Amino acid sequence: MAAIEILKERKSQIYEKGAEPFAMTCGKHSLAGSVSQRACVFCGSRVVLYPIADALHIVHGPIGCAAYTWDIRGALSSGPELHRFSFSTDLRENDVIFGGEKKLYYALLELIDAYSPKAAFVYSTCIVGIIGDDVAAVCKKVSQEKGIPVLPVHSEGFKGTKKDGYKAACSALFQLIGQGITAGIGKYSINILGEFNIGGEAWIIKNYYERMGVEVVSVMTGDGRIDEIKKSHGAALNVVQCSGSMTHLAQMMKEKYGIPFIRVSYFGLEDMSDALYDVAKHFGDNPEILERTRNIVRDEISSIYPKLQKIKILLKGKKAAIYVGGAFKAFSLIKALRYLGMDVILAGSQTGNEEDYELLKEMCDEGTVIVDDANPLELSKYVIEKDADLIIGGVKERPIAYKMGIGFCDHNHERKIPLAGYVGMLNFAEEVCRSVTSPVWKFRPRRKRNY
Ligand code: SF4
Numbered sequence: 001m002a003a004i005e006i007l008k009e010r011k012s013q014i015y016e017k018g019a020e021p022f023a024m025t026c027g028k029h030s031l032a033g034s035v036s037q038r039a040c041v042f043c044g045s046r047v048v049l050y051p052i053a054d055a056l057h058i059v060h061g062p063i064g065c066a067a068y069t070w071d072i073r074g075a076l077s078s079g080p081e082l083h084r085f086s087f088s089t090d091l092r093e094n095d096v097i098f099g100g101e102k103k104l105y106y107a108l109l110e111l112i113d114a115y116s117p118k119a120a121f122v123y124s125t126c127i128v129g130i131i132g133d134d135v136a137a138v139c140k141k142v143s144q145e146k147g148i149p150v151l152p153v154h155s156e157g158f159k160g161t162k163k164d165g166y167k168a169a170c171s172a173l174f175q176l177i178g179q180g181i182t183a184g185i186g187k188y189s190i191n192i193l194g195e196f197n198i199g200g201e202a203w204i205i206k207n208y209y210e211r212m213g214v215e216v217v218s219v220m221t222g223d224g225r226i227d228e229i230k231k232s233h234g235a236a237l238n239v240v241q242c243s244g245s246m247t248h249l250a251q252m253m254k255e256k257y258g259i260p261f262i263r264v265s266y267f268g269l270e271d272m273s274d275a276l277y278d279v280a281k282h283f284g285d286n287p288e289i290l291e292r293t294r295n296i297v298r299d300e301i302s303s304i305y306p307k308l309q310k311i312k313i314l315l316k317g318k319k320a321a322i323y324v325g326g327a328f329k330a331f332s333l334i335k336a337l338r339y340l341g342m343d344v345i346l347a348g349s350q351t352g353n354e355e356d357y358e359l360l361k362e363m364c365d366e367g368t369v370i371v372d373d374a375n376p377l378e379l380s381k382y383v384i385e386k387d388a389d390l391i392i393g394g395v396k397e398r399p400i401a402y403k404m405g406i407g408f409c410d411h412n413h414e415r416k417i418p419l420a421g422y423v424g425m426l427n428f429a430e431e432v433c434r435s436v437t438s439p440v441w442k443f444r445p446r447r448k449r450n451y
Helices: 006-015 041-049 061-069 091-098 101-115 126-131 135-146 162-176 201-210 226-230 243-257 270-283 287-315 327-337 354-363 378-387 398-404 421-438 438-443
Strands: 014-016 055-061 117-123 152-153 189-195 215-221 237-241 261-263 317-324 343-349 369-374 390-393 409-412
Touching: 006 014, 041 055, 041 162, 041 243, 041 369, 055 101, 091 126, 101 135, 117 135, 135 152, 152 162, 162 226, 162 243, 189 201, 189 243, 189 421, 201 215, 201 270, 201 287, 201 421, 215 226, 237 243, 237 270, 243 261, 261 270, 270 287, 270 327, 270 421, 287 421, 317 327, 317 378, 327 343, 327 354, 327 421, 343 354, 343 378, 354 369, 369 378, 378 398, 390 398, 390 421, 398 409, 409 421
Parallel strands: 055 117, 117 152, 189 215, 189 237, 237 261, 317 343, 317 390, 343 369, 390 409
Antiparallel strands: 014 369
């Protein structure tokens, strides 16, 4: 097969390290016809707010939008599981012609009576933006009648990129913050932002911080609770993972409540340890926190180190392509894969900004392809040309990997096992190893044949 061509209009969003000049464009609408791997604005909001387990989530739109995001994350709850429903107003032709406000109003009343949620999030989808329903007015009316926060999420699918959906989710959360009582919150306290409790990850991270002697006021949004979010303005520090989704909220909290924030990642030994040490250093007036942090890092790494060494032998020299939502995760994955002895042949993200891609360029080796808002053909092209052994991505990248006859590691929000924290690093290494070294690949067409 002839080499796969890149669409002319996409060329400025792809860069191969070593080529000059480096002038990547990003943060723009996906190219029509390019079949972007990126989700819509509504989906961006839905994935951020989804793990809030005691809230009602209602999708105001046609049933397809709700079905598409139903139970979209492997986010676990230690209590209620209201988040796992995908309620919808199921807008049809008549509603599009005559408006869907009444339907939304009665749906909210019925659901609030049936489930007694602590709050409700109402997601606007494409058609709602087109017909012009006043969702905010309906939410306000229901909130007054039922006495709970009913929050509009302005996430019409067409109005931007997935990143705009993150912002809409942050704006909805921001309306809750400041409504709770902060009495009793100590000076060594944090909010964990951008951690979604996939496979229980928030519990793992929370446990490390609590062992350090740091109080966790709220997690946004993993295993999230409305009452904790309401009082999160009482915390001394915001610790932001998944910076693409939650930096906007951290900035708003800094401006309004004076809470500083730091960016961290919980993936890989290096970044996980930095995430703990950075918090310990922030509370530098308490040397006991730093001492406990050292002990935790030492103990946790010692417990997984022997197993990692065995895996490294099997993975040495294997090649991986990374395509993830936020660029910050890509940074951690590059470090984690290097630790395992693997080479990264492609690193891409759906929502990276200029600063992120500049940093990716610094981190990557010569010849690594950096890509923004990729499509399946581009990913396939570089998997073939660079002879990758593995794709790390999400549900939409999985079939690409299997069609190419190579291993796959799910590092997105649908997965069920924790990959964050020290135990997560071991899970990650084991999963990558199992996939890359699976005997099934001996049945694939010869890698070097002409596809
Ligand atoms: S693009 Fe529009 S119609 Fe499609 S899922 Fe998103 S909100 Fe719904």
